[in-house]
Amino acid sequence: MRFGVMVVCLAAALLAFGGFLLYASRTKNVVLFSHGTPEVPQGRMLAVFNPFRDRASERTAERLIDDLRSDKCGQIVRDLNGNSNYDPRICSVMNKTTGHSLVWRQDGESTRILVYGVPEKSARLWVVMRRDEVGFIVSTVSVVR
Numbered sequence: 001m002r003f004g005v006m007v008v009c010l011a012a013a014l015l016a017f018g019g020f021l022l023y024a025s026r027t028k029n030v031v032l033f034s035h036g037t038p039e040v041p042q043g044r045m046l047a048v049f050n051p052f053r054d055r056a057s058e059r060t061a062e063r064l065i066d067d068l069r070s071d072k073c074g075q076i077v078r079d080l081n082g083n084s085n086y087d088p089r090i091c092s093v094m095n096k097t098t099g100h101s102l103v104w105r106q107d108g109e110s111t112r113i114l115v116y117g118v119p120e121k122s123a124r125l126w127v128v129m130r131r132d133e134v135g136f137i138v139s140t141v142s143v144v145r
Contacts, residue, residue: 024050030105038104038115041124041144045103045117057136058102061114061127064138068094068125080141090143093123100125112136121145 024032030053036045067076073091081087097120104115112129123145129136 021051025052030107034104038124039144041117041122047102047104049102049105053105057112057114057129058105060129060136060138061116064127064141065094065100065116065125068141069097077141080138085140087142089145090125090141093118093121093125093143093145097121111139 027050030050031047032050033048034046036043038045064076067073068090073094074086074088077090078086097118099120100116100118102114103117103124104113106113110131114127114129116125116127117123118125123143126140126142126144127138128140128142130139
């Protein structure tokens, strides 16, 4: 009797997981489920991302984040945001941090917004990208604490 219940539970779990994968493979949505808001760094944010999404913009943002942790952070931010919009908080947040995670992503026709949580500094790094001839490139970066 117990074996039969286990088989039914396993079959139901496999059916649900298969349905999730089928839905994820057919939808264009990048975020399948989210709870919370990316604007509040201290708040809880839960997002389930589509495992079949295009990750090219995320790889670009990861390279930017690695560069922001280097000694060249100030120059990179000035070049991206323009000298008049330089925000020194970006470098102070990213300096000497090791961890970050993608907490939100919004894709549009010509823009993409990626929000990364930086738990060591209780901050969120916003990376905005725009479409260019070569694909999506970083246009601005900002931080919310």
